[in-house]
Amino acid sequence: MTINHDDEIIDVGDRLPVIPLREIVVFPYMVIPLPIAREKSIKALERGMSQDRLLFLTAQSNSEIEEPTREDVYRTGVVARILQVSKLPNGVMRVLVEGLVRARITRFLPNSSYLQVRVEVLEVPNDTDVEVQARLRAALGQFTDYVKLNQQIPDEALLTLDNGDDPRRLADTMAAYLIQTPQVKQELVEATSLPKQLETLSTILAVELDILEIKTQIDGEVRDRIHKAQREFFLQEQIKVIKQELGEFDEPADEIDELAQSISQIRMPKAVEDKAIAELNKLQLMHPTSPEATVVRNYLDWLIAVPWTKKTRDTRDLKAVASTLDADHFGLAKPKERIIEYLAVLQRTR
Known part of the structure; x- marks a missing residue:
């Protein structure tokens, strides 16, 4: 099986090692460093390095599972190429990968050391009709506003889009930069047609823009209130100093x-x-x-x-005193006992 990636013909074997990802979804054309710490994932990485430097990357449906099985991973992911591997002092492997093409698992192969699968490549047709162009322009406009409002996304994301003209690549690049849950991003990975992917992308961006605009408005209001409060405090302190110098004070x-x-x-x-x-x-x-x-x-x-001049008649009934203490104060058995003892001794000495 061969794939065409940026005019490069790449042979994909019929057996690919799988690295399940937690909280990460990789898209085609996406270059990303991945920390690999689990034993089975490290073995899958070593297997990929020893063969054709290819892996199958897919997200876990539940990121809390430490040792995922075939039931814990999504069937749709990407075939990725290993670009660089380094080992950190703590034993974790750091691998730089590049997403090549969407693929779907057709069969899990027997392997006790790591997950191994056979996949079929999902070619997304590069439609260039009027509908796709319209959806693409709408998505690009929304994404531009999204980057400007979201401080977590670098401005370089827009430069990346300016340098591309392939609709499929532009759609995947925008999807990769989205700050969303893995479940939402997985929907974009599983979109096998460009119009469907752009429609889903535009829907997500529209919701995100509404949220970011409201957040920006709230941040502005909070900032204005803080500035107003700081300004009022500063002016009040100045007035206080001036009035102290003049011997005037505002206490009514x-x-x-x-x-x-x-x-x-x-x-x-x-x-x-x-x-x-x-x-x-x-x-x-x-x-x-x-x-x-x-x-x-x-x-x-x-x-x-405080009732400085008011007097009350002392109660000599110790049972009434104990009852009043119990009603007014929960617990405190020892302090109550000391009070009763003091009153009893006081009565005996009078």
């Missing part, structure tokens, strides 16, 4: 007066009142929206809320 006078009046009316102990007045004077020097002002204000509210 009514609130300060209310706090001062509450402190004077509650009849706190002298030490507590002195502390509250000191904190109130500190609050007057703070910016009302600063975190420190919130802490001081909460502290003053707590001091004012």
Whole structure:
């Protein structure tokens, strides 16, 4: 069996070693480095190197399976050529491959060391009719917008398309650059007609463009809000410094007066009142929206809320005390026991 790849005639043997891929889908004309770490995949690579440097690459249907069998791989993949192999210090093989042509598995051959198959080449007719040209132009326009909106795709992808005129190659190149799930990309690999492939590609790109446009809009709104917040914070800090220099502060006078009046009316102990007045004077020097002002204000509210002058009659019924403690506090058996003991001793000493 022979294939024509860029005017190069390549002989494909009737037995090809298989390397199942996890989370990767390879297309014709695609050059990609692959890490090979599984024992069976390394043996398949060695077999391909010793023969005609050809492999069959196909994606796993479930990437979590460590040792895939024939039931765990897609039947459609690509015949790929090994360009370069190197061994990393950790024992992983790094192989550079080039996708040549689509192919479908027709039979799994007996081999206990690695997966080996017989395949049939799937030639995609290079249609050049008006419909294909229209679909191709639409897909190229969508892909150009897709690359401009997606920062994960390098601009070199557009240069690659500018240098090509083969509709099949252009379609496969766009499909290879798509950032999509393996399942979606597998649909493009299994498309055996150029119009079908371009239609599927345009549908995927249309959805991706809608998502990217919404994401760009959201990112812009978030960025504007952040810039606005940073600008307001910067201006507030400038105003704060200017007012400090002028001896002016924005704390509402009514609130300060209310706090001062509450402190004077509650009849706190002298030490507590002195502390509250000191904190109130500190609050007057703070910016009302600063975190420190919130802490001081909460502290003053707590001091004012404490019932300094209110008295209650002591409860001498220890059972009622225990019942109240159990109702108000879950657990804490030892602290409750210490409180009851303290009250019991206090009653005995009076």
